[in-house]
Amino acid sequence: MIFTIHRGANEIGGSCVEVCTEKNRIILDIGMPLMNKDGSSFDSSVIKDLSIDEMIKEKILPNIPALYKKTRDKETAIIISHSHQDHYGLIDFVDNDIPVYLGKASHKLIELTAVFGGRKPVIKKPIYITSYEIFTFGDIEITPYFMDHACCDAYAFLLKGEGKTIFYSGDFRGHGRKWRSFNKFLHIAPKNVDYMLMEGTSISRSNRRFETEEQLEEQFIKTFKDTKGINFVYVSGQNIDRLVTIFRACRRCKKLFVMDFYIANVLFELAELGFGVPYPSRNFPEVKVFNPTLLTKRIQNLNRNDLIDRFAQFNIDYEEINEQAKNIVMTIRSSMAHEIKKIKKLKGATLIYSMWEGYKDNSYTKKFLNDIVKSGATINTIHTSGHADNYTLKKMYNAVLPKMLIPIHTVDADKYQELFIEAVVNQVIDGETIGNENKDTSLLTALEEIGKVYEKSGILPKTENDKILDTVQQYLNIICNKLKINEVQAVLFGNMVNIFDGYEIPLKSIADFIGCKPIKLINYIDDLKILDDKKLIKINNYTEPEEWQNIMTFNIAINTLTDLKDNKVPDTEKENKKIIRFPKK
Ligand SMILES: [Zn+2]
Numbered sequence: 001m002i003f004t005i006h007r008g009a010n011e012i013g014g015s016c017v018e019v020c021t022e023k024n025r026i027i028l029d030i031g032m033p034l035m036n037k038d039g040s041s042f043d044s045s046v047i048k049d050l051s052i053d054e055m056i057k058e059k060i061l062p063n064i065p066a067l068y069k070k071t072r073d074k075e076t077a078i079i080i081s082h083s084h085q086d087h088y089g090l091i092d093f094v095d096n097d098i099p100v101y102l103g104k105a106s107h108k109l110i111e112l113t114a115v116f117g118g119r120k121p122v123i124k125k126p127i128y129i130t131s132y133e134i135f136t137f138g139d140i141e142i143t144p145y146f147m148d149h150a151c152c153d154a155y156a157f158l159l160k161g162e163g164k165t166i167f168y169s170g171d172f173r174g175h176g177r178k179w180r181s182f183n184k185f186l187h188i189a190p191k192n193v194d195y196m197l198m199e200g201t202s203i204s205r206s207n208r209r210f211e212t213e214e215q216l217e218e219q220f221i222k223t224f225k226d227t228k229g230i231n232f233v234y235v236s237g238q239n240i241d242r243l244v245t246i247f248r249a250c251r252r253c254k255k256l257f258v259m260d261f262y263i264a265n266v267l268f269e270l271a272e273l274g275f276g277v278p279y280p281s282r283n284f285p286e287v288k289v290f291n292p293t294l295l296t297k298r299i300q301n302l303n304r305n306d307l308i309d310r311f312a313q314f315n316i317d318y319e320e321i322n323e324q325a326k327n328i329v330m331t332i333r334s335s336m337a338h339e340i341k342k343i344k345k346l347k348g349a350t351l352i353y354s355m356w357e358g359y360k361d362n363s364y365t366k367k368f369l370n371d372i373v374k375s376g377a378t379i380n381t382i383h384t385s386g387h388a389d390n391y392t393l394k395k396m397y398n399a400v401l402p403k404m405l406i407p408i409h410t411v412d413a414d415k416y417q418e419l420f421i422e423a424v425v426n427q428v429i430d431g432e433t434i435g436n437e438n439k440d441t442s443l444l445t446a447l448e449e450i451g452k453v454y455e456k457s458g459i460l461p462k463t464e465n466d467k468i469l470d471t472v473q474q475y476l477n478i479i480c481n482k483l484k485i486n487e488v489q490a491v492l493f494g495n496m497v498n499i500f501d502g503y504e505i506p507l508k509s510i511a512d513f514i515g516c517k518p519i520k521l522i523n524y525i526d527d528l529k530i531l532d533d534k535k536l537i538k539i540n541n542y543t544e545p546e547e548w549q550n551i552m553t554f555n556i557a558i559n560t561l562t563d564l565k566d567n568k569v570p571d572t573e574k575e576n577k578k579i580i581r582f583p584k585k
Pocket residue numbers: 082084149171
């Protein structure tokens with residue numbers, strides 16, 4: 001079983017992983033990108049006029065031809081981890097004969113998003129998954145694990161096939177309302193996993209623990225109590241955990257929770273599926289519904305009045321909202337400037353911003369928030385991430401202890417090795433296929449032969465042997481590419497070796513000089529990539545005659561090869577005392 005991250009190896013959003021055996025193919029998520037390659041935010045309207053081929057060329061759609069054709073080289077299925085656009089948003093372009101595995105609630109939420117966006121729901125062949133219930137697709141066995149995430153129906157997956165196992169974390173956290181599910185996962189986590197693809201959306205932040213939804217509940221209560229006028233909450237309609245948090249705070253403060261009919265529909269559908277969420281009904285008398293002008297017009301034009309009318313008996317009008325302003329917590333978004341105008345008194349009102357700060361960069365949102373401040377309301381932020389903090393990432397890693405850890409859904413792939421010192425981290429690039437490393441061994445075998453000659457005679461092969469140098473160069477390119485270090489960094493260690501030529505130097509001294517821990521020096525190539533620039537400059541002052549660099553390049557290649565081949569885990573105590581003997585010229 002092999003896999004390819006088509007998008008997400010060094011990016012948040014647009015996740016897509018292709019897993020293949022000889023006979024079958026599974027696509028884990030097919031997300032809409034959140035950003036362009038230059039880091040600016042992705043505008044999904046640009047794809048409207050593009051053909052499938054153009055979208056593949058523009059690297060928007062993953063280059064997996066089987067997804068867009070009626071005939072396929074192997075049986076293919078899609079698995080959607082959860083109902084966030086950056087995990088399913090490109091499904092509209094996929095051939096609709098391909099079966100799609102996903103949670104029932106996720107499917108409902110995806111359908112609602114389509115309906116409210118004026119699009120037709122496209123998943124024709126949904127197959128519903130249940131947490132911990134193993135299913136198979138051809139020769140691949142899949143176990144879904146229910147995860148704690150901001151939306152309500154998110155999964156991680158274990159895939160087994162052809163003797164290999166891959167664990168895909170999807171999006172997760174441990175500080176949400178479903179933290180118990182995360183704890184349960186820690187107890188039953190799969191073992192002997194070959195490859196673990198773990199999200200790291202928040203890995204760049206500090207090591208502090210993220211606030212829990214319970215803590216947020218207390219903050220909402222405090223703000224509700226302190227506010228003299230109406231409370232607006234700026235919140236995503238699909239952040240189910242947050243909506244529950246706000247509802248609970250409302251109930252405890254005896255406030256009315258006034259939501260637009262989009263949010264009402266989301267909660268209603270989830271309640272129908274058995275989720276314990278508040279929704280407009282007799283059971284939740286504090287939940288009221290309002291009909292925002294623009295949204296109402298749009299839904300009426302789509303002839304879907306049923307989505308509005310089903311909450312008629314729980315509607316609240318502006319007269320009542322104005323009368324009871326002090327007792328009201330009302331959901332709001334930047335498309336609701338009309339609604340704000342209908343509120344008579346904004347002085348003393350509070351808008352609680354309860355989303356990711358980055359969304360404020362949107363010019364539309366910025367203007368909306370500025371206008372509300374000009375009207376006399378104050379803005380308060382109460383929010384916690386939908387993604388795991390470092391503490392939780394470590395818990396998941398330690399529960400699974402995979403043979404190889406692969407960063408995904410992150411812009412900080414290089415932080416993984418720092419956080420998981422003892423892990424074998426493989427930073428891949430989009431489009432790189434993993435799992436078939438053993439197939440092309442010719443280069444390694446050739447170098448091994450050269451290595452043997454070197455070990456026996458202690459003589460480096462002559463530099464004028466271009467063929468050997470070419471081979472070494474090729475190998476070095478692979479190392480640099482794999483470990484994301486540049487050739488200069490790799491050659492630096494070679495320079496070190498040359499400085500101490502003919503001397504016996506304790507490993508620790510070399511480590512100190514280079515500025516790294518001895519344990520890391522054992523796998524020195526691995527280590528060089530985390531040396532910071534200043535330390536590198538210090539060593540870089542020593543310049544090599546050009547032809548020496550070739551020799552050292554070779555030296556590094558040989559040493560790395562030995563390290564990689566042995567794949568040893570060094571014993572720190574022993575290794576500290578170890579002497580490195582550099583060969584005399
Ligand atoms: Zn998500």
